Amino acid sequence: MSKELSRRELLKVLGAGSGLLLIHCGPVPPLPGTETDYDWEAHFWGYAIDTTKCIGCNACMRACRAENDVSEGVNRTWVERYRIDAHESVRVDIADKGDYVFEPVAGDVARAFFVPKICNHCEKSVCSQVCPVGASYMSKDGVVLVDHQRCIGCGYCVQACPYGTRYIDPRTHMADKCTLCYHRITRGLQPACVASCPTGARMFGDLKDPKSTLSTVLRQGRYRLLRPEMGTHPKCYYLGLDREVV
């Protein structure tokens, strides 16, 4: 008789034990770094680029590299130079060597312009969806980030991104990307690329705040998105974009 009781007791103990283990994965105390007055649910960050103002000085790229210690050979943001001749043949190059300076190139151009590129921080980010370990995610304030403790470097996200803004870091062998300078924007600063742009071609702001510069610009509706057909709902809005850029 005592044998059967002890078995029942065992079940109880085991049941309670496993229950406790499950509870263990539930709520946790507040995180370090989240105790400041920054409320991430009060913001939803977006980005706009006025291509008619970009002078291709690459100050953004240099600032990004210095601010975020970006590895050699990869870029979180860059500027593309489009040169289109009279026959609509398009040549695109970037200045990613040496001092990151665009040099003059010979050749006929009907029109030419610069297009800065950066992570679009898509509302429906495919890179986060494909991540098998939950290392890629969008924060509540709308920034797509990589958890470097979780990433296994499989590269699925790099392939999934329609904008080519992700890379495998040659030093850490993990996926990395533009963080929209999350360490800056959560301190009330602008991303380094915006803070260093001499012509105001890059704009950063809060889509939840109807009075922000970004919201004001977007209300005019004169913007285009890159590859909207992908359904990723990108949050990088392009003003004055040439029809050749997709």
Add this chain to the structure above:
Amino acid sequence: MSGQLEKNDFRHTYRLIAVLVLFVVGAAFARWWAVPETFGQFGRYRGAAVASARTETVPRYVGEETCADCHEDQVELHDKDAHARVPCETCHGPGKEHAEAEGEAPIARPEGKGACLVCHQRLAARPGSFPQIEWREHYKFVGVADESVECTRCHDPHEPLYMDRDLRTARLHPMIHRCRDCHQGREDESLERPENHPPIFECSYCHGPIVEDFAGRTHASVRCTSCHIFFREDESTGRIIRDADPRFCLLCHRAADFRSDDAPPGIEWPAHREEMGTFPEDADKRCIDCHRENIHASEVSQ
């Protein structure tokens, strides 16, 4: 005896339950071991990762306010001239270390023509309204024969437009200054441009946004220089509209019998003001206070 048998009949069920329980406990343990702490706190990711994204990098670009703490004069000068909107750290690089060491740690001081040409090299892709040069052409235009001369010899990067000291004191427009180098006292010369004439700079090279804005307004057919007599030797250089009294506008807009039909609309002055109901206390009111729309926006960049 029969009770004993019944009891034995359930033994295998207990075993099965025990196995299931062990499986559940095992699975729970595996989950506990494999799923990191804070995973799922906010979504399908590690909640603690957000905090480290905020804190694992420290801002290195400190901003103009920090620079102004020590370099107030430079910043003030910079804010008045064409580079007003160029952030300090765009040329000087991140200032964190320099600021934290209170100037003991060096900050980048870009040197050579390349430092300027990174923005001002003429490129087909640069917007036409942005000032850009081929430096050899520019040197020819301004009469500098020695190619080793740096841009900073004439242009203070903090106050690039009014270059050498004489020019800055006189507030002469830099371009007209260069014209006068050759054309001074040679008014009788033919106005036809000789073949070897240095390239002539258009207003839009430097004042693109203003020129563009002006083109859409009623005065579009009027030349910039008709109003902006830019060699007046005082602080109003190039800004004649700013301190204009009505007589300036009346140069073109005074009602006169001998005018043709396509002449600018003429008014009787000061009767016009009374017709418009301008009160005596508005005696200082200038034409542009009401007619700004006809000219160009006052606060277009550059």
